[in-house]
Structures are given as C-alpha cells and as structure tokens.
Amino acid sequence: MLDFDQVTIRGQARTLVDKVSMNVMAGEWHALVGQSGSGKSLLSRSAGQLLPPNLSTEGSIRLDGQDLLAMSRRNIRKVLGHRLSFVFQDYQSSFAPFRTIGQHFTEAIATHDKGSVHKARSLTFSSLESVGLDVGLAKCYPFQLSGGQLQRASIALALLFSPAVLIADEVTTALDSVTGHRILSLLQRLRQEKGCAILFITHDWRHVRRYSDRISVMKDGQIVETGGTHRVLDHPQHEYTRQLIAAAPVLTPLPSGLPEVGQ
Numbered sequence: 373m374l375d376f377d378q379v380t381i382r383g384q385a386r387t388l389v390d391k392v393s394m395n396v397m398a399g400e401w402h403a404l405v406g407q408s409g410s411g412k413s414l415l416s417r418s419a420g421q422l423l424p425p426n427l428s429t430e431g432s433i434r435l436d437g438q439d440l441l442a443m444s445r446r447n448i449r450k451v452l453g454h455r456l457s458f459v460f461q462d463y464q465s466s467f468a469p470f471r472t473i474g475q476h477f478t479e480a481i482a483t484h485d486k487g488s489v490h491k492a493r494s495l496t497f498s499s500l501e502s503v504g505l506d507v508g509l510a511k512c513y514p515f516q517l518s519g520g521q522l523q524r525a526s527i528a529l530a531l532l533f534s535p536a537v538l539i540a541d542e543v544t545t546a547l548d549s550v551t552g553h554r555i556l557s558l559l560q561r562l563r564q565e566k567g568c569a570i571l572f573i574t575h576d577w578r579h580v581r582r583y584s585d586r587i588s589v590m591k592d593g594q595i596v597e598t599g600g601t602h603r604v605l606d607h608p609q610h611e612y613t614r615q616l617i618a619a620a621p622v623l624t625p626l627p628s629g630l631p632e633v634g635q
Contacts (some may be wrong), residue, residue, distance in 0.1 A: 373398040373569050374419065374456075374537045379431035381414050381423065381593075388427070389415050389593045396537060401563065401570045403580045403601070405616065406590035412573045415590070416539045420456060421448045436536060454484045457530035461542035463523045467514040473500075473525050474510030477532065484533055499528040503558055520551040527558065534566045541573045556583055577620040581605055589613045 374396040381389035389411040396402045404412050417423055419433045419440055433440045435456055440448065452458075460466065467476055477496040497507040503524040514522055523543065530538060540559065544552030560583055563570055572584060580587060580601065587604045589597040589612065597610040608614045 373436065374571065375432075375434045376415065376419075377432045377434070379415060379418060379429065379433060381411070381418060382428050382430075384426065387593060389418075391431070392590075392593070392595050394588050394595055394598065396569050396571050397586075398536070399563070399567055399569055400585040401560070401572060401583050403572045403574060403584035403587045404590060405574060405577070405580060405587060407616070408575075410590045411593040412590050413541055416541055416571060416573055417458075419539065420452050420458060421445070422458075450484070453480055453530070453535075454533045455536050457533075457535040457538050459523075459526050459530050459538065459540045459543050461545045463519075463526040463543070464514065466526045466529070467522070469514055472511055472513055473517070476529060477510070480529060480532055495532070499532050500525065502531075502562065503528040519547055520554070523547060523551075523555055524558065527555070527562070531562055531566060531568070535568055537569045537571060538563075539571045539573070542575070544574075544576070544579070552579075559583075577605070577617060589616065 376392055376394045379389060379392045380387060392411075392415055394404075404416070406412055414423065414427070418429050419435075421440065421443070423429065429441055431441070435451065440451065440456070443451070467473070474493075474496050477499065478492045481492045481495060496510050500507050500509060505521060505524055505528070509517060509521065509525070517525065538559075543559075544555055547555060556579055559570060562568075572579075574580060584601045587599065587601055588595050589604070589610065591612045597604060597608065597613045604613060605617065608617060
C-alpha cells in the first residue's frame, strides 16, 4: 500500500535517513518506534513532501504504485488529505485560529471534492459525530475546544475522505493518559470501519503492544528490525530493540505489607 524504497534524507552537513526500505500493508496498524532523533518523523513526512526545503530526499515512496516523491506540488496536494492523511502531535497547528471547525471542513471538501460542497454541512456533521463530537462544535473556534476535542476534530478531518493510509505522528504525546487511550481506541474503530492502514509513530510500547500488527524499529536513520508485534516484543533480534524494550517503564504491584490507599 505505502512502500518506502531506499529512502535517503540529507541535510547540508549529514545524512539523516539512510536508505530506508519499509512497507505498510493495506489495512494494517504499523508502528514505527525509536528514540527521539532517529528519523521517524522525517521519514513519514517525506511521504507527503512535507520536509523543509533545506533537506533533500532520494529514493521512492509509492502509494498504490504512484511515486509520491516524483509528483508535482499541485498533484501531491490532491493526494494529501484524500488518499494519504496526517495527524500530528501538534494538532493545534492543523487549525487556523480565526476559522471555525466547520470552515476547516468546508475548505477541505472544496479542495478535494467540489461536487460535494453543497453537502459540506451534512458531511461535516457526520464526520464530527463519527469521532464522538457534538455537531454544535462546528460553529466553534479551535481555542474553544479542549485538547481531546481538538485532536478528535483533527482525526475527523484527516479521515474525511477515507484515505488509504493515515500517518499518526505521536498523536497522544500532548494528551493525558486517559484521553490518549480514548484517541487510540477511536483510531482502531475507525480503521476497522474505513479499512485504512495506519503508520503509527510512537515512543510508547504499551500502545504498540495493544494496537499494532507489525513493528519497525529505527535507529540513527536506519531500520534495524521489522516484524510482527508479538515476535518483536517477545523475541527481539536486535540489541537496540532489546534496549528500548528494557527501558520502557513498567507498572508493578505494591510490595506486600504496604497499606492500601485510604487505610
């Protein structure tokens, strides 16, 4: 579905991503993990030509056989938000503060499906309802929504046209634990309903174990291990993968003899 083939990203001084090959299969939840600075976000954003101009990209990234890197800026804009969508950690930057939530949906509909502009209101309402938001929020400005509500709105906007692939880049980092789990449960449900694949970039192994089908581990701009979730987590092959798993925090029961809360 989404194939990265020998992708290399270079800055002026050094290579940031080095000949990475990775594929995201149709309908799967594929987790991309690794420490900060390993190149995860650079790799994912290169698929949408979203990297800053001081970085150069080589190789190919194909979506349904079409090379995204070879597309013109005009053509890639037709793909983004339609066949390939992003949800970012900084979800607030996805919304212009002087436009209502509904206006953002109307603009997206006008960009990708001019024939549906007359149905923009009903499409907006159904999208907001699909992520558990009240349709009345369409009249609100972004600052009037809570963090969880705004993240849900960004997901509804990203899935408006049922893309083939959704790239979710650290989507729970800015949220509290409970809201984060609700967002991921929502993504899981929408993935099953719409059939889209998810490339999930995260540091949180709890989420990886619970939601992902496959894992790719990235270190210093290279993929060092790929495999099914349970195989990688229970029988990691690469030393770096073992180090990452060992470093993940684990909640353990209270030692015996300590009083329970309230005693």
